[in-house]
Amino acid sequence: MLIEDLGGNILGTIPLGDIVLYLNPLHLFLFVTILLFTALISISRTETQVEAMFGSLDENKVAVGLKEFKQRRFLAIICGIATAGAMITGDLFNFTLFMALIGIVNIGIVSAVKQVDVLNSAYQYGLIAMMCGLPLFGGAAIILAATGTLSLFELASIPANPMMIFGALVMLVGVAGESGIAPFFASKAEMFRTPGSPFILIIHLSSLFIIVRFVEILLTIL
Amino acid sequence: MPKIAKLWNKLANPKNIPRLFAVILGLLLIVGFIIPMGLNTDQIYIRPAPQSQMDAGLAIAPYDRGGEVLVSPGVTEAQYPENSKNLGWINSYMTPIAELLKALSPYFGTSICASPGGLIDEILYYTRGFDTILESSILMMAFIIASWLAINFTIDRKEERDIKEDVKRAIASSDRIANEVEESNRKAREKQAKKEFR
Amino acid sequence: MFNLAIWVYLGLALTLFGSLATVWGPGVKDPVIRTINTEVASVGVSLILLTYNSTLALLTLIATTIIVTLILFRAISRLEEMGADV
Amino acid sequence: MVASVIPQFVPAFYSSMYTTALYGGLIVAFIGLIGIAMEKRDIQILILTDLVGLAMLIVVAAVGTDLSEALILPGLVVELAEIMAISEILISREMRKVDEGTSFTPMPLKIDMEIMTTAPNFIALILIAYGVFLSGFTGGAVAGGGIVIYVLSRKVRGLPIFVLDGVGAISGISWCLWIIGFIFFFLLPQYWLLSLFLAALGLLLKVASKIGLIGILMREEYGRK
Amino acid sequence: MLEFIDITTVSMALMIIGAIGVVLLKKPLDKVIMVSVLEAGLFLAIVSFKYLDVAFLTAVLDPLSIIVFLLALIKINNVRKSKLDDHSSLDKVNYIIENENSKGGK
Numbered sequence: 001m002l003i004e005d006l007g008g009n010i011l012g013t014i015p016l017g018d019i020v021l022y023l024n025p026l027h028l029f030l031f032v033t034i035l036l037f038t039a040l041i042s043i044s045r046t047e048t049q050v051e052a053m054f055g056s057l058d059e060n061k062v063a064v065g066l067k068e069f070k071q072r073r074f075l076a077i078i079c080g081i082a083t084a085g086a087m088i089t090g091d092l093f094n095f096t097l098f099m100a101l102i103g104i105v106n107i108g109i110v111s112a113v114k115q116v117d118v119l120n121s122a123y124q125y126g127l128i129a130m131m132c133g134l135p136l137f138g139g140a141a142i143i144l145a146a147t148g149t150l151s152l153f154e155l156a157s158i159p160a161n162p163m164m165i166f167g168a169l170v171m172l173v174g175v176a177g178e179s180g181i182a183p184f185f186a187s188k189a190e191m192f193r194t195p196g197s198p199f200i201l202i203i204h205l206s207s208l209f210i211i212v213r214f215v216e217i218l219l220t221i222l
Numbered sequence: 223m224p225k226i227a228k229l230w231n232k233l234a235n236p237k238n239i240p241r242l243f244a245v246i247l248g249l250l251l252i253v254g255f256i257i258p259m260g261l262n263t264d265q266i267y268i269r270p271a272p273q274s275q276m277d278a279g280l281a282i283a284p285y286d287r288g289g290e291v292l293v294s295p296g297v298t299e300a301q302y303p304e305n306s307k308n309l310g311w312i313n314s315y316m317t318p319i320a321e322l323l324k325a326l327s328p329y330f331g332t333s334i335c336a337s338p339g340g341l342i343d344e345i346l347y348y349t350r351g352f353d354t355i356l357e358s359s360i361l362m363m364a365f366i367i368a369s370w371l372a373i374n375f376t377i378d379r380k381e382e383r384d385i386k387e388d389v390k391r392a393i394a395s396s397d398r399i400a401n402e403v404e405e406s407n408r409k410a411r412e413k414q415a416k417k418e419f420r
Numbered sequence: 421m422f423n424l425a426i427w428v429y430l431g432l433a434l435t436l437f438g439s440l441a442t443v444w445g446p447g448v449k450d451p452v453i454r455t456i457n458t459e460v461a462s463v464g465v466s467l468i469l470l471t472y473n474s475t476l477a478l479l480t481l482i483a484t485t486i487i488v489t490l491i492l493f494r495a496i497s498r499l500e501e502m503g504a505d506v
Numbered sequence: 507m508v509a510s511v512i513p514q515f516v517p518a519f520y521s522s523m524y525t526t527a528l529y530g531g532l533i534v535a536f537i538g539l540i541g542i543a544m545e546k547r548d549i550q551i552l553i554l555t556d557l558v559g560l561a562m563l564i565v566v567a568a569v570g571t572d573l574s575e576a577l578i579l580p581g582l583v584v585e586l587a588e589i590m591a592i593s594e595i596l597i598s599r600e601m602r603k604v605d606e607g608t609s610f611t612p613m614p615l616k617i618d619m620e621i622m623t624t625a626p627n628f629i630a631l632i633l634i635a636y637g638v639f640l641s642g643f644t645g646g647a648v649a650g651g652g653i654v655i656y657v658l659s660r661k662v663r664g665l666p667i668f669v670l671d672g673v674g675a676i677s678g679i680s681w682c683l684w685i686i687g688f689i690f691f692f693l694l695p696q697y698w699l700l701s702l703f704l705a706a707l708g709l710l711l712k713v714a715s716k717i718g719l720i721g722i723l724m725r726e727e728y729g730r731k
Numbered sequence: 732m733l734e735f736i737d738i739t740t741v742s743m744a745l746m747i748i749g750a751i752g753v754v755l756l757k758k759p760l761d762k763v764i765m766v767s768v769l770e771a772g773l774f775l776a777i778v779s780f781k782y783l784d785v786a787f788l789t790a791v792l793d794p795l796s797i798i799v800f801l802l803a804l805i806k807i808n809n810v811r812k813s814k815l816d817d818h819s820s821l822d823k824v825n826y827i828i829e830n831e832n833s834k835g836g837k
Contacts, residue, residue, distance in 0.1 A: 015305040016692060017349040071370055078363060085356075093577060097356040100584050104360055104591060108367040111595050112374075119599035121236040123548065126592035128243050130555040130585070131542070134535055135247060137581045138565040145524065145569045148265040151301050162257045173250055177243050240551060241543045248539035251532045261524035263515040267572040271517035272424055272473040276781050283781070284473040287512060297512050307695040312702055319639065329783035332475040336640040338706040342476055343642060345576040347705040348698075351688045354705075357580035358712060362681060364587030365716050368594040369674060372723055375598045427776070428523050430743060432530035434750055435564065439534045439557050441754040443541030452807055454553050456762045456800070458560075460750045461534070463773050465560050467746070468527065469578075470777060472520070472567055475785050476644050477578040478777075481563070482789060483647035484586050486796045487717055490654065490724055492553060493803035495593040499549060500810045502604050625794070632791055648788065655795050658802070728802050 013090070020151065022090045026216070030087040034209055038080025041198040042073060068112045076199040079105040083206040087213055092143060092150045095217065096136040096171070099210065103129040103178045106188075106203045125188055128177045135174030142167035143221070155221040168218055175214045179207035266299050267345065281328045285335035285342070289314025291321065298341065300349045312348055315339035427471040434464030451496045455489065520570030531564030548596060552589070559585040579643045583713075590720065626659035637714060641706040646713020653714065654721035658728060673722075677715040684708030738779045745772030763800045767793065 011028065014021040023031075079102060086098035107129065110122045144150050146163040158164075180188035188203070232238050269284075280286040289296030295310025303309055316324065320334045335342060346354050438460030441448075448454045462485045469478040538557035545551050562585075566577050630652040637649025687704030690697055749769030756762050770793045777786040 016352050017306050018301040019352040101360050104363050111367050116602050123595050124236040124240055127240040130588045131558050134558045134562040138562050141566040145261050148262045166257045173247055244539040244542040248536045251536050254532050259525050261521040263521055265516050265571045269572045271519050308698045333784040336476055336644050338641050338702055348691055361583050361587045364591040367591045371594045371598050435534050439537045445754050451549050452759055458556050459766050460753050461560050463769050465563050472570055474575040475782055477575050480582055480644045480647050482792055483651050484582050490799050491590055491593050497807045498597050
């Protein structure tokens with residue numbers, strides 16, 4: 001399938017050597033949306049969680065300290081920018097690197113908290129992110145071997161063969177694991193049980209947008 | 223039906239997720255064995271056959287891609303040659319030290335190529351430079367996370383951190399333990415009282 | 421000249437042997453022994469990179485293997501010291 | 507004369523070995539993944555993911571072009587970065603489990619290795635000099651290895667936070683150098699030589715300072731009396 | 732008769748012996764010795780491919796990995812020994828808390 005069929009006419013390209021970022025209405029819409037969200041998140045404050053303590057009338061306030069707040073806001077902004085970049089990139093390997101960046105930043109956003117449960121799920125998610133190195137980079141390499149190119153423009157015009165489909169499937173598993181969809185949601189869901197909601201929100205948003213973009217890539221190259 | 227419920231419960235535990243992921247990925251990789259695989263010979267950035275340059279006795283052996291320093295560009299087959307105006311110039315460039323080294327011995331091709339200039343630099347910095355930006359940002363983010371955790375939690379920085387806070391936390395935790403001990407004492411006493419009453 | 425394919429086969433064999441030993445080898449219940457066993461697989465991969473003439477990648481692999489080993493050993497010894505059961 | 511050395515198509519060796527190497531890589535990955543699925547302890551899984559990373563290197567290297575080599579380097583560094591962050595999270599989680607407030611001092615080590623007093627200066631000097639000559643990722647990793655061994659051999663314990671932050675700032679600034687170099691490549695193509703040096707130097711400083719900081723973390727762990 | 736002994740066969744033999752030795756030996760320190768045999772095999776392989784600069788760097792980096800192994804093994808050995816003496820870390824924690832408690836005047 002050609003790129004034009006899915007996202008509308010190409011409005012322009014940003015050529016950076018072999019890596020061409022291309023802009024069509026769909027990608028531009030996703031790009032602008034995620035950047036708006038990032039801007040909102042960067043200016044918003046965090047909430048304070050109040051937990052009732054067990055066995056007494058006191059309550060336990062879980063607030064976000066200033067140092068922690070700065071660290072997490074920085075990582076959240078990077079996460080937003082990385083997601084925005086993944087929306088408009090036109091290169092398969094570049095996309096996987098954006099994916100890896102989003103994965104590591106997601107871990108970082110929750111790593112600064114003090115709850116053991118949250119740290120545990122961040123660790124388990126990190127293990128998945130490490131394993132995802134194989135399906136993401138390996139899948140891109142298999143597609144490269146099958147077609148001799150990594151550019152989405154070229155891949156769109158090459159008819160699919162079984163090896164390409166296999167590479168794309170491997171990549172799909174990688175993206176599913178790294179963004180924590182369907183069977184792998186538990187590792188990420190546990191991470192949300194921590195104060196600092198706007199930063200948690202960007203974890204959610206980034207995986208949502210990445211899935212949309214990857215489905216579009218799959219439809220393009222197959 | 224109860225089996226499915228059990229399965230869902232298992233999926234809700236984060237500890238099982240990496241293992242589930244590993245199983246799924248492993249099974250998918252095994253599927254790869256029934257799919258016909260083969261290398262498409264029409265690739266970009268082709269390199270010569272292994273050891274052929276070494277056997278030919280070229281001075282910068284595995285990475286000689288032609289060209290003369292600041293005179294003529296080397297051979298680089300990029301995906302979009304029209305996007306890179308100076309394609310091949312970095313490929314053929316060598317620093318003066320590297321040229322000296324090249325004259326000295328024919329066996330230092332790798333270090334000559336790794337010093338500024340050479341084919342890999344052309345790919346990493348110029349034609350696919352954006353990859354390198356991302357990749358070094360990944361390293362930077364990972365390091366920011368690790369060093370933040372290390373400085374704040376895992377390395378001993380007691381003399382520099384405000385000790386008061388530490389003491390406060392310790393008091394709170396010991397308070398909690400004392401409460402728990404008291405609680406269990408109370409329960410034990412109640413049990414005792416019940417027994418005696420009976 | 422010797423046959424290059426033999427080197428690739430040797431590298432793959434070493435990697436397979438090393439990974440099998442890492443997963444099911446003798447005494448791998450101890451994380452230290454498991455970490456040392458990964459060294460075999462790493463040398464196998466180095467051999468493949470060498471045969472494919474990716475010498476720069478080979479250099480980087482040798483340097484990063486040391487760093488990864490260092491990080492893993494730090495985690496292992498720190499956990500043992502804390503008496504954590506993971 | 508040289509141009510004729512570079513072939514039009516992928517040499518027969520690479521295309522004939524491709525399936526063997528790919529299948530080998532897939533089997534290694536499969537073994538590692540099954541090992542992960544059967545393992546219960548967290549630290550063991552962390553070690554086994556290293557195997558999966560090695561399998562990824564084989565799969566990428568099997569393509570056998572210059573591009574695949576350029577793709578291996580990011581893959582390697584990504585694995586290194588992730589293993590560093592995740593092991594730190596594991597340690598921090600366990601420390602929180604044991605005790606919330608009080609900090610933890612690693613046990614000092616009483617060893618007297620001959621090599622730790624005589625060799626490091628020499629090895630570190632060689633490695634750093636060679637790394638500076640190489641530049642880029644490879645040079646950064648090599649020079650970083652030199653810094654690691656130098657730091658490990660010292661007996662002073664740790665560094666104040668200010669210095670740690672300072673070294674971090676150096677790597678941040680060098681990252682900016684490299685970005686400027688990259689932008690120059692496309693905005694002002696006639697200065698490609700300048701941008702090449704900016705990029706090479708920036709990347710070298712960045713990677714080397716990062717790995718050197720890992721060495722400082724280790725310094726705390728293997729602190730000797 | 733002995734013409735099959737050249738640098739390539741020797742390096743292959745070293746690597747195979749080293750790999751088997753690393754896996755089959757039980758004690759960590761014995762394993763480290765076999766790791767150095769394995770790495771010597773890799774060094775010879777690089778030399779037989781004529782990449783002398785890579786070989787030079789391998790020769791410098793190999794001792795580094797051995798040092799890392801030794802340091803870590805000695806440290807872990809020490810930790811395990813001291814764990815045998817008092818194998819409950821909980822006591823230590825309680826002790827610290829008690830200390831703080833008395834300091835805080837609670």
